[in-house]
Amino acid sequence: EAGVTQFPSHSVIEKGQTVTLRCDPISGHDNLYWYRRVMGKEIKFLLHFVKESKQDESGMPNNRFLAERTGGTYSTLKVQPAELEDSGVYFCASSASDRGNFFYNEQFFGPGTRLTVL
Amino acid sequence: GESVGLHLPTLSVQEGDNSIINCAYSNSASDYFIWYKQESGKGPQFIIDIRSNMDKRQGQRVTVLLNKTVKHLSLQIAATQPGDSAVYFCAEKERGGSYIPTFGRGTSLIVHP
Numbered sequence: 001e002a003g004v005t006q007f008p009s010h011s012v013i014e015k016g017q018t019v020t021l022r023c024d025p026i027s028g029h030d031n032l033y034w035y036r037r038v039m040g041k042e043i044k045f046l047l048h049f050v051k052e053s054k055q056d057e058s059g060m061p062n063n064r065f066l067a068e069r070t071g072g073t074y075s076t077l078k079v080q081p082a083e084l085e086d087s088g089v090y091f092c093a094s095s096a097s098d099r100g101n102f103f104y105n106e107q108f109f110g111p112g113t114r115l116t117v118l
Numbered sequence: 119g120e121s122v123g124l125h126l127p128t129l130s131v132q133e134g135d136n137s138i139i140n141c142a143y144s145n146s147a148s149d150y151f152i153w154y155k156q157e158s159g160k161g162p163q164f165i166i167d168i169r170s171n172m173d174k175r176q177g178q179r180v181t182v183l184l185n186k187t188v189k190h191l192s193l194q195i196a197a198t199q200p201g202d203s204a205v206y207f208c209a210e211k212e213r214g215g216s217y218i219p220t221f222g223r224g225t226s227l228i229v230h231p
Contacts, residue, residue, distance in 0.1 A: 004161070033218065040127070043162065043207065043221040056216065091161050095217070105217045109161030 002026070004110035006092050012116045018080040021113045025074070025094030031055075032075050033095075033107060034067060038088040046090075049075060082117045089114050130228045137195040139225045141208035144189060149213040153182060153193045156205045156224070165193070165206075170213075195227075203229045 005024045013019050025032045034046040046065070047057040051072035060067070064083070069075040079086050093107040131137050143151075149170040154162035168175045168182045168191075175182050181194040191208050205226050209219035 031217075035221075040223070042223045045218050045220075048216075048218060056218070093161070106164055107217075107219075109163065111160050 004092055004094050004108055006090075006110040006113050008113060009111065010114045010116075012118065013082055014118050015084055016081045018078065019082055019115060021077045021079075021090050021092075021115070023075045023077070023092030023094075023110060025092070026108055028096065029094035029108075030072070030097045031095040031105065031107075032069060033093040034075070034077055035091040035093065036088050037091065037112075038085075043091065046077075079115075082115075084117050087115055087117045127223070128226045128228065130230065131198050133198060133200060133229055133231050135198055137193075137198045137202070137227060137229075139193045139195075139206050139208075139227065141191040141193075141222055142189060143191060143208075143210050143222075145210060145212060145220075146189070147212045148210040150211040151182070151184060151191050152209045152211075152219055153180075154207040154209060154221075155202075156207065158204070162207055198227075198229050200229045200231055203227055 004026055007022045011019050030051050032049040035043050036046055037043045045059040047060055047067055048055045049069045052069050064079055066078045089112040091109050091112045093109045095105045095107045152167045153165045155165050156162045166177045166180050166182050168184050173184050179196045183192045193206060195202055205224045207224045208222045211219050
């Protein structure tokens with residue numbers, strides 16, 4: 001079974017440009033998450049989709065970031081316009097529907113997209 | 119806000135030695151902890167977890183210890199192998215909170231043959 005895939009693996013853009021990252025979750029997973037890791041720091045949560053609905057977007061840094069998940073399958077994360085501080089690795093993760101595990105619903109991570117804003 | 123952190127950013131060991139990666143947390147409401155391994159070019163991968171009602175849990179070559187008194191978590195890897203070289207993240211989840219873990223900064227483990 002294919003895991004979570006992300007495209008592109010690397011992106012180098014100039015400040016002010018627009019970039020769109022894509023995530024394809026594991027087939028059948030309703031939950032999709034976006035995270036970001038800035039160099040040398042912790043992995044920070046950005047937002048969580050349940051199917052096509054945004055369940056939690058409390059981690060989105062500002063309105064330059066727009067995430068969509070039309071049809072509840074793949075998701076895109078657009079940064080417009082990009083700033084220098086947006087550089088980092090953007091991870092996507094997916095998990096199956098809530099199975100009643102009170103503690104944790106295991107998330108499977110993609111390889112990430114390394115974004116460099118010059 | 120409260121955060122999860124790590125004592126050492128980099129740990130170098132010889133192949134065959136045991137490795138210990140430490141993590142301190144400050145959120146007293148945390149009741150569930152996870153260790154992830156991130157190899158180069160890949161995303162974080164779940165290794166082992168532990169609930170707050172436990173102080174030790176063992177997996178295959180890995181052991182997680184939890185000391186709630188001092189809010190400290192450690193990951194022990196026995197007979198470390200070159201394939202264990204990776205960045206290790208601890209993460210915590212708050213009691214009653216969502217499934218979204220809060221990650222620490224990560225420790226880079228380098229295993230020398």
